[in-house]
Structure formats: structure tokens, C-alpha cells
Amino acid sequence: MSEHGGNVTEVARQFGLSAHELIDFSANINPLGAPERVKALITDNLACIEKYPDVEYRHLHQAIAKAHQCDCTSVMAGNGATELIYAVVRYLQPKRALLPVPGFAEYRRALQQIGAEIVDYPLTEEAGFQPDLRLLDALSHIQPDCVFMATPNNPTGLMPDRQFMQSLVAYCEKHGIALIVDEAFIDFLPDNRGLIPQCAVTKHLYLLRSLTKFFAIPGLRLGYLVSGDITGIAEMKKQREPWSINALAARVGEVLLDDHAYITATHQWLKTQQPDLWEHLSALPELTVWPPSANFLFFRCHHPDVNLWHALLKHRILIRHCQNYVGLDKRYYRVAVRSEWENQRLIAAMRQVFAYG
Numbered sequence: 583m584s585e586h587g588g589n590v591t592e593v594a595r596q597f598g599l600s601a602h603e604l605i606d607f608s609a610n611i612n613p614l615g616a617p618e619r620v621k622a623l624i625t626d627n628l629a630c631i632e633k634y635p636d637v638e639y640r641h642l643h644q645a646i647a648k649a650h651q652c653d654c655t656s657v658m659a660g661n662g663a664t665e666l667i668y669a670v671v672r673y674l675q676p677k678r679a680l681l682p683v684p685g686f687a688e689y690r691r692a693l694q695q696i697g698a699e700i701v702d703y704p705l706t707e708e709a710g711f712q713p714d715l716r717l718l719d720a721l722s723h724i725q726p727d728c729v730f731m732a733t734p735n736n737p738t739g740l741m742p743d744r745q746f747m748q749s750l751v752a753y754c755e756k757h758g759i760a761l762i763v764d765e766a767f768i769d770f771l772p773d774n775r776g777l778i779p780q781c782a783v784t785k786h787l788y789l790l791r792s793l794t795k796f797f798a799i800p801g802l803r804l805g806y807l808v809s810g811d812i813t814g815i816a817e818m819k820k821q822r823e824p825w826s827i828n829a830l831a832a833r834v835g836e837v838l839l840d841d842h843a844y845i846t847a848t849h850q851w852l853k854t855q856q857p858d859l860w861e862h863l864s865a866l867p868e869l870t871v872w873p874p875s876a877n878f879l880f881f882r883c884h885h886p887d888v889n890l891w892h893a894l895l896k897h898r899i900l901i902r903h904c905q906n907y908v909g910l911d912k913r914y915y916r917v918a919v920r921s922e923w924e925n926q927r928l929i930a931a932m933r934q935v936f937a938y939g
């Protein structure tokens with residue numbers, strides 16, 4: 583079974599259901615669906631699958647660089663942010679890495695593949711699941727070659743403090759530690775530009791972005807890496823397998839970041855649905871729900887007899903249990919924010935599970 587959410591087909595098969603009967607709250611994908619211009623672009627450009635894509639992805643890199651007002655030499659596109667997690671780890675070859683837990687599973691797999699020593703850094707519930715300046719002490723003791731940080735973090739949905747991130751960037755710059763910041767969900771935060779502008783002042787920062795969640799194209803696959811380490815970016819481009827981004831995804835990436843109408847519509851949807859879902863779930867005494875920053879919510883169920891994952895599946899709702907995250911257990915869950923009617927179905931089903939409905 584996959585370590586990730588979004589595996590609707592597998593769950594449906596196991597439980598004798600059909601995949602389209604299930605509402606998928608387990609993958610954090612924008613429910614507005616892929617932008618219309620993406621769908622049109624794909625149908626209008628089907629002929630491009632008959633040719634190899636540009637192995638250098640010049641137009642795609644130019645579009646990303648333009649969107650972030652940086653140089654193409656600082657940018658590398660990938661087949662989802664996932665490809666770039668592996669690319670950056672393969673390039674850096676860290677002997678020792680610090681991994682805040684809980685966190686996204688692919689950092690660990692990428693580090694394991696190159697035989698790096700992994701030191702887990704627990705983000706505990708007592709500390710609000712948030713990193714703070716104690717992490718810098720840990721860095722000075724452990725002396726890793728690299729550290730991962732997701733902003734916002736998955737599965738907690740929490741955004742580390744801005745001041746803390748500045749201190750972390752400065753510490754890593756001073757001590758030559760590679761800081762890999764995963765901004766896969768940052769586009770959902772309307773006012774947060776993330777750390778890309780910092781790439782102008784440090785070579786130790788590697789920023790990962792994903793286009794699959796915000797633009798609802800997880801099946802097309804597209805993400806990018808931005809860093810001031812232009813030697814590193816050039817080396818990673820040289821090391822990578824050729825043509826890993828398909829021609830249609832590359833074409834889509836050239837226009838996506840300019841789709842301001844879709845970006846605004848997404849922020850408008852989230853502005854109402856995120857607090858609404860949070861409010862309703864928080865009102866259930868059985869749950870402790872952490873305040874979300876992006877398009878998903880993380881919570882603990884303190885009802886010892888209820889397996890929410892199974893209970894909600896009976897209501898044809900698939901959520902993400904978090905028991906396979908290092909640092910969490912079966913009491914923790916994550917749900918995506920979806921459309922209004924779907925969120926209402928989730929709330930109603932939860933109330934029924936806890937026998938209020």
C-alpha cells in the first residue's frame with residue numbers, strides 16, 4: 583500500500599468499492615480542478631507528443647525564472663517536486679541529514695537511497711509541532727550536511743515562524759549547511775512569497791516548488807527547484823535523466839504561473855472553505871484540530887474506540903490516516919479542504935460517526 587494519500591483506486595479495490603464513489607480528502611489537491619487553459623492547451627497541442635521535448639526545457643525554465651524574477655541558471659524544472667527531492671539529495675551527497683518529523687516521506691527515501699545517516703528531529707505536540715530556535719542548537723550538536731524544512735509542513739499544515747526561518751537561513755549560510763526548503767504548498771498562502779528572493783544572497787538554500795497541488799495536475803507532474811547555487815543547478819541538470827518532463831507538462835508549465843484568474847479563484851475558494859471546515863471540525867469535542875495555513879487540516883482524535891479512517895470510509899469518504907508518519911500514531915489524521923458540498927459531507931459524516939448526526 584502506498585505511503586501517501588490519494589491512493590483512491592487501491593483503497594476502493596481493497597474494500598470492493600468503485601473509485602468514483604469515494605470523495606478523496608486524502609490528497610491535498612485543489613478541488614477547482616486543472617485550469618481550463620491547461621485542458622485547452624493539452625487538446626490543442628497533442629501533436630507535441632510525437633516529438634521529444636527540448637532536453638534543456640529552455641522555455642519552461644524561462645517562464646519559471648520570469649515568474650520569480652530570477653535567472654534561468656537558478657532554476658531547474660522537474661517531474662513534480664518529487665524528482666527534485668531526489669536530484670538535490672543525489673547532487674549534495676550528504677553524509678548526515680537532519681529531518682524534522684513528522685514530515686513528507688520522500689525526503690527520507692531519497693536520503694536512504696544514497697546511504698546518508700538520518701537524524702530525526704521531533705516536532706512534538708508539546709511544542710505545537712513547530713520548529714523553534716532549539717533546532718539551531720540541534721544543528722550545532724549534530725552537524726549535519728543538510729536539513730529539510732517544509733513550509734508549510736505536511737502533514738501538520740503549519741507554517742514555521744518567519745523570524746525563525748530567517749535565523750535558520752542565516753545559520754545554514756554561516757555553517758555551510760544545505761537547507762532544503764519545501765514550498766510545495768506555499769502558493770495556497772496568498773500573501774506569502776516564500777524564500778525564493780533569499781536565493782540572491784545565499785548559495786546554501788534549495789527551494790522546492792510543486793505545481794501539482796495548487797494547479798490540480800498531479801497526474802501530469804510538474805515542479806521546480808530554485809537555488810542561488812548555480813553551479814549545483816548546472817550539475818543537477820547534467821546529472822539528470824533526459825526528457826523526464828513530458829512535452830505536454832512542459833508546455834503547460836510555460837503558461838501556468840501566469841494564470842492569475844485561476845490563482846485568484848483558488849484563493850477565494852480557500853478563504854471561505856478553509857476557516858469554515860476548521861470551525862466545524864474544531865467544534866467536535868473529540869478532535870483537536872490545528873489551525874491550517876494551506877489547503878489541508880491536521881487533527882488528533884481523542885476518542886479511543888473510533889478508527890476514523892474506517893468509519894468515514896463507510897460514508898464513502900477517504901481521509902489520510904497519519905500513523906505511518908515517523909513521530910505520529912493512529913490518533914492523527916489529515917484532510918484536504920475541498921468544495922463546499924464535499925466539506926459539508928465530511929462534517930456531516932464526522933458528526934454521524936461521533937453520533938451527533
Ligand SMILES: Cc1ncc(COP(=O)(O)O)c(C=O)c1O
Binds near residue numbers: 661732794795
Ligand atoms: C510537502 C510535499 N512536498 C512535495 C510533494 C511532491 O509533490 P509533487 O507532486 O510535485 O511531486 C508532496 C506531495 O504530496 C508534498 O506533500
